[in-house]
Amino acid sequence: MMSMQLAAITLRAMRMRMKAPFTTSFGTEWDKDFILVEVKDKEGRSGWGEAVAMKEPLYNEETVSTVWIMLKKFLIPLIWRQPPGHPRDVAGLFRHIRRNYMAKAAVEGALWDLYAMAENVPLYRALGGERTAIDVGISLGIESSVDRLLANVEKYVAAGYKRIKIKIKPGWDIDVVAAVRQRFPAIQLMADANSAYTLADADRLAALDDYDLMMIEQPLAHDDIIDHAVLQKQVKTPICLDESIHSVEDARKALELDSGRIINIKIGRVGGLTEAKAIHDLCLSRGIPVWCGGMLESGIGRAHNVAITTLAGFTLPGDTAASSRYWEEDLIEPEVTVQDGVIHVPDRPGIGYVPRRDRIDTYTLYSETFRP
Ligand code: OSB
Numbered sequence: 489m490m491s492m493q494l495a496a497i498t499l500r501a502m503r504m505r506m507k508a509p510f511t512t513s514f515g516t517e518w519d520k521d522f523i524l525v526e527v528k529d530k531e532g533r534s535g536w537g538e539a540v541a542m543k544e545p546l547y548n549e550e551t552v553s554t555v556w557i558m559l560k561k562f563l564i565p566l567i568w569r570q571p572p573g574h575p576r577d578v579a580g581l582f583r584h585i586r587r588n589y590m591a592k593a594a595v596e597g598a599l600w601d602l603y604a605m606a607e608n609v610p611l612y613r614a615l616g617g618e619r620t621a622i623d624v625g626i627s628l629g630i631e632s633s634v635d636r637l638l639a640n641v642e643k644y645v646a647a648g649y650k651r652i653k654i655k656i657k658p659g660w661d662i663d664v665v666a667a668v669r670q671r672f673p674a675i676q677l678m679a680d681a682n683s684a685y686t687l688a689d690a691d692r693l694a695a696l697d698d699y700d701l702m703m704i705e706q707p708l709a710h711d712d713i714i715d716h717a718v719l720q721k722q723v724k725t726p727i728c729l730d731e732s733i734h735s736v737e738d739a740r741k742a743l744e745l746d747s748g749r750i751i752n753i754k755i756g757r758v759g760g761l762t763e764a765k766a767i768h769d770l771c772l773s774r775g776i777p778v779w780c781g782g783m784l785e786s787g788i789g790r791a792h793n794v795a796i797t798t799l800a801g802f803t804l805p806g807d808t809a810a811s812s813r814y815w816e817e818d819l820i821e822p823e824v825t826v827q828d829g830v831i832h833v834p835d836r837p838g839i840g841y842v843p844r845r846d847r848i849d850t851y852t853l854y855s856e857t858f859r860p
């Protein structure tokens with residue numbers, strides 16, 4: 489393909505109600521607010537991306553509003569100034585803009601989808617993925633009682649999910665993990681703290697070593713790799729980094745310090761598919777397992793997550809649960825389904841699932857279209 493002949497980019501502010509609220513150490517979400525990006529070429533093809541920033545800056549510093557402004561004022565104008573010949577060039581185009589990774593990833597992902605559509609290949613193939621079925625785990629939020637959490641675990645173990653992740657925070661940790669482990673002695677289990685602890689809690693975190701967890705995800709500060717390295721010396725359970733890693737350089741430094749032994753790759757957190765793949769490649773070369781995290785995405789973002797998970801180094805089950813775990817109706821056809829803990833990767837061109845414009849319109853609060 490010569491170069492992408494772009495005609496328009498449309499941003500949509502979306503709101504979808506989740507089936508159930510999702511609670512982490514930083515807060516509870518009921519309504520999922522996010523941005524969809526549609527890039528159109530001159531031949532009328534579309535590529536879709538999703539910005540995973542939340543309404544409030546609680547997971548990272550970005551929000552739905554900052555993503556909108558960054559795309560409108562800086563990132564889309566950069567695309568018009570120098571239309572990329574290949575989606576792998578987009579990250580370079582954005583490099584001088586500091587951070588704002590989720591904003592960058594949303595339009596980069598849409599361009600990857602458009603490119604794959606134009607080439608008539610599945611996105612996962614365009615990325616170099618080989619696996620046609622991917623293992624899936626599930627992330628379960630904090631509940632009002634241990635019994636309620638146990639009921640959730642039971643439901644999703646029965647549904648075949650290959651690993652259960654539970655959210656922890658001070659006061660909802662050792663007893664809860666112990667209760668889940670006692671009831672389900674053989675499941676693959678892990679805990680995600682979303683930065684709720686400090687090194688002063690090292691003994692508490694070391695006590696989790698008794699429960700055969702696959703990993704503890706991001707126990708310490710969102711911007712830390714130093715204390716995590718200290719903590720990793722005091723706990724046997726592997727630490728997995730989420731919030732702290734935004735680039736292949738961050739990953740290299742964290743691995744050099746032994747700040748963690750597993751990396752959760754989120755496309756949005758690292759600025760797009762190209763950077764996500766680079767982190768994957770580094771980890772693969774160093775024997776560090778990676779898995780694909782989730783941000784409660786709609787089907788559009790979920791499809792991108794499924795595509796990247798087909799790369800060889802994604803050896804651990806991801807947080808890419810079925811559409812029906814989150815939504816009464818998803819934005820794609822077919823929805824993402826999980827059978828026996830596995831998603832069968834679709835072989836259609838692009839993201840592999842067809843966006844449903846009727847539903848996308850239903851959940852659009854407002855939109856704006858930009859032209860070169
Ligand atoms: O830390 O992985 C996280 C959801 C929102 C923000 C951060 C995280 C999560 C999840 C849910 O764990 C993963 C999902 O099911 O999409």
Ligand code: MG
Nearest residue numbers: 680705706730
């Ligand atoms: Mg996490």
